[in-house]
Amino acid sequence: MDELSKPQIICHIEKSVDYSLFDAKWIPCSAKFVVMGSRPRGTGIIQIYEVSSGELKLVKNIERSNQIKCGTFKASSLRDRYLATGDFKGKLNIYNLEDPSIPVYSADAHTQIINAIDGVAGASIGCGAPELVTGSRDGSVKVWDPRQKNRPVAVMEPKEGESRRDCWSVGFGNSYNSEERVVAAGYDNGDVKMFDLRAMSLRWESNLKNGVCGLEFDRKDIPMNKLVATTLESKFYLFDLKTQHPKKGFAYLVEKAHKSTVWLVKHLPQNRELFATCGGGGTICLWKYNYPEKRKVTDADGIEEGIMGNISLLQNCTLSSQPISSLDWSPDKQGLAICTSFDQCLRVIITTKLNTY
């Protein structure tokens, strides 16, 4: 009974391709999306597809010399819609998809593969300067401004001599005015670090015991509210960022899901309390966070402390036999998403009844 009143996750279109898919992103303000990946012989590929009446139409095929790991549109304006990509050789490129032969911006960002990229303040998501953040296997997290050639505007990396951990995930948040901005980064040893870019300081750090595969703020353009971090061994953590206790840090809850690695988390652009997590078994889970009655209490010493609400699983659906490498909700249509998995398939999925939450 209850089952039937829940949202349904339906695979609308499935398409298999002849290369490995690593990332997919909707092109803002269009029914098109890009997928990025690597050819078997070790070159990179970007393809643009258009959803048109239940089918996928290949719009463009862009071959690159380096395998492409990740990409984002978040740091470019709606008019330009430039795609920023990170590749296996550590290069950061920004492409104009209308004329992709020459990148409009290119920098040797890292010495090794760029695992994750995120952007802010492009298409009015967040305020301030348009910036990109990249996290790499070389252990550094770098912030880039497309207006400054070749040099990052900020570098966060271990001091010389300290061990360099593989950075697996990065994300922007707290960008509610033109100064405030934080970057969160997750590492393979389970470290999560939050850097304050205004003060240029480490705001908070924690260790989640298992490698942090994905993390995301529920919104980039508001005073930071929630952060979800997914880890190996089927756990994800949800932090309430409203109140930071000087000793205990942020309040959080842990949830078990997927029975395997939780690869990534994506919040619904239309509703920040809803988010999807994708697992190693090719499953997608849809979650809803329910706030507690009061979000903070004052303890005996007069210091404020956050209180967690609870989390409910709305739907669980198996899409593929292989891990899902990426998922992206359409910013323009509620419930529409594109996901790629390691079975070399890309899928357009529809989720119904999201408007009821």
Place this chain on the structure above:
Amino acid sequence: MEDDNSILMQKQVRDNSEDLQNEFLDLKNWEEQMKRKEQEILSERNNGQQIIPPVRSKNKKKKCTIKENITSNNSKRIKSYDYTSWDKFDIDKACKELEAGEQSDESSDEPLSKEELEKNHSKAIEYKQQGNDFVKQKKWDKAIASYSEAIKLFPYDAIFYANRALCYLKQDNLYSAEADCSSAIQLDKTYVKAYHRRVTARLGLKQFDAALEDVKKITELEPCNKETEILLNHIKKQFGDSFMSKKNICTTDVSDNKKIDKKVIDTKEDQNKKNSINVDNETVKPTSPTNIIESRKDRRIPDWLPEKDNVEIIEPIEKPPHLHSKEPLKRIPVQEADLSKPFKEKIKVICNNQVELKSNETCKPEEKFIENCEEIPPIPTNSVQFLINWKKYTSFDFRYRYLKQIPSGSLPKIFRDSMETDIFSGILTTLKTEFMKRKEPIFSYLKDLSNIKRFRAFIMFISNSEKQDLKLMFSYCNTSEKISEEEITDLQDKYEI
């Protein structure tokens, strides 16, 4: 209660499917809406752009970055008397660091403005020239290095990629060739040469579908390109072959393929080098070994073998390049043949040789082989085809038969303006020796030759002995071919005799 439940359930199932239907309908509307919106965005110019704060200032970053990597300054000088420090000092490393520092400086200071790009481009073109020179000398490795240098400096020129692809093709590095062609095409969608090379590469990789697509693209771009037809035929044949069992391939088919293959490659060579036609067998070699193996397989036992029974046929092993043995080729000492011994043993050695040597040298025994088979290639349609066959087969007998099949009046069409003196005199000698010996008509040939462009230039360089020959030929025309005096004198005037 139970009833209620089931009714409710039914309703929900119905609702769900309705929801889904609505969702799909909605999606369709949304697609259209998005298209409109996109158009609007594209047409909209940036009016009233947001004021964006400046780039994070450098000073601020230096001051506050938390864990910023402070590169330890190596500027501490080592005192000249401090030998232990000097012992520890790694010069190589220091040099490398210095270089790296310079490089990074260069790249970071480079604003990549238009001027810089142009500068790089002109530099890259110099490298390209260098590469072209290497290509002319057939130093593929060096040419590739030059082109790579050019690409490194200026990665946005399709020609660099296409040229490098040619070199890769010559080296039989088909994957790289294909990738380079793809890059070239991506930069310049109308670059026919790149498509051409990709077709060749893809044929080599047995990607017939993709090759076919490329050929179609070429015909789109250049509807009157004759080579595309040849290519198309080639693909169709190969494509068909891949479905047929190997036994069904008849010998003529294979040899045809082979010829076309050679033509294709050589015409390309020709395109590349324009008028410098140095087409000789070597240019064919890199692609021919596999073909040769095929033809040998079909012929099985050549006719010149005295004993056709007790011959062991060694089948060629076809492996993709990455599976090839890494061991050096086996050397087989060639012994002086003892004529007193039976012939059989010697032949065995030859056979072995042919299989073992997968290098270019296999071509040599093969050539003779073809000569023995006495297959006359088809009528040439352009000068390149003519030249290949002409140079390949030097026997007068062959040349005679080759010329014989060319219909009168077509020589000027074949050659257009790419006739050369040595070919010209070669034809004349063939006419004189072979044709006259066999009492064949030669007047039409002489007439055709006189209609070739730059004919007057060739006549100017003709030697005295050749003039004598010509006189002889004209008298021959008069006597045996019964050509009227008038026509002959007319032609003689043209030949300035």
